[in-house]
Amino acid sequence: MIVTIDGPAAAGKGTLARRLATALGYVYLDTGVLYRAVAKSVLDAGGDPDDGAEAAAHAEALEPAVLEDPGLRGEEVGDAASRVAALPAVRTALLAFQRRVAATPPGAVLDGRDTGTVICPEAELKLFVTASIEERARRRLEELRSRGETHKLPQVLAEVAARDSRDRARPTAPLRPADDAVEIDTTGMTPDAVFERALLLAGERLAVVEGGSGPSGK
Numbered sequence: 355m356i357v358t359i360d361g362p363a364a365a366g367k368g369t370l371a372r373r374l375a376t377a378l379g380y381v382y383l384d385t386g387v388l389y390r391a392v393a394k395s396v397l398d399a400g401g402d403p404d405d406g407a408e409a410a411a412h413a414e415a416l417e418p419a420v421l422e423d424p425g426l427r428g429e430e431v432g433d434a435a436s437r438v439a440a441l442p443a444v445r446t447a448l449l450a451f452q453r454r455v456a457a458t459p460p461g462a463v464l465d466g467r468d469t470g471t472v473i474c475p476e477a478e479l480k481l482f483v484t485a486s487i488e489e490r491a492r493r494r495l496e497e498l499r500s501r502g503e504t505h506k507l508p509q510v511l512a513e514v515a516a517r518d519s520r521d522r523a524r525p526t527a528p529l530r531p532a533d534d535a536v537e538i539d540t541t542g543m544t545p546d547a548v549f550e551r552a553l554l555l556a557g558e559r560l561a562v563v564e565g566g567s568g569p570s571g572k
């Protein structure tokens with residue numbers, strides 16, 4: 355079974371996706387890290403994250419080892435990631451890899467912006483995870499502070515909001531829920547409560563998927 359988890363920045367998709375994958379015994383792919391790695395590679399080379407041909411060349415040359423780089427998590431890289439992510443040639447270069455991982459038996463959990471709409475439109479379970487902009491900015495601030503980075507809430511809120519509007523407004527693979535996605539607004543929910551809800555949905559979906567190929571099962 356394929357589970358996709360999409361949503362805006364700092365909505366808690368990563369934490370949820372990782373826990374869900376572990377609970378189900380599935381492989382986990384953070385698709386955002388791919389765009390972050392392309393962005394960092396462009397920035398490190400002194401390049402322009404808005405240049406399609408240049409960013410696509412970096413996407414095609416991406417090595418799996420760079421996905422482990424802790425330097426990918428910062429807000430500067432996040433901002434550049436949302437720039438390279440708006441370039442169709444970059445998205446095309448990363449598509450086959452994402453689909454290959456999604457096809458890993460017995461299943462996969464992917465999180466990002468377009469995993470349910472573009473990467474795996476056939477996914478059996480699609481979640482769209484959101485939270486208020488204030489709560490997401492607070493969560494991102496905590497994450498940045500836990501890594502020893504000093505930031506102020508208004509600045510983080512502005513950065514998260516700017517990234518969201520860029521992700522929503524782009525013509526290629528914009529951030530939006532798939533028509534058949536289940537939306538979870540995590541504002542005021544604990545990570546445990548979000549996980550329990552998602553696990554319940556996954557269990558229900560799995561029962562249908564494994565229940566056979568009759569008219570009600572798929």
Ligand code: CDP
Binds near residue numbers: 389390432436440
């Ligand atoms: O962790 P956070 O939610 O802040 O961002 P991320 O998932 O690491 O993604 C960084 C950026 O990559 C996003 O702002 C998107 O612009 C882009 N992205 C995308 O376009 N498509 C995806 N499937 C995943 C990320």
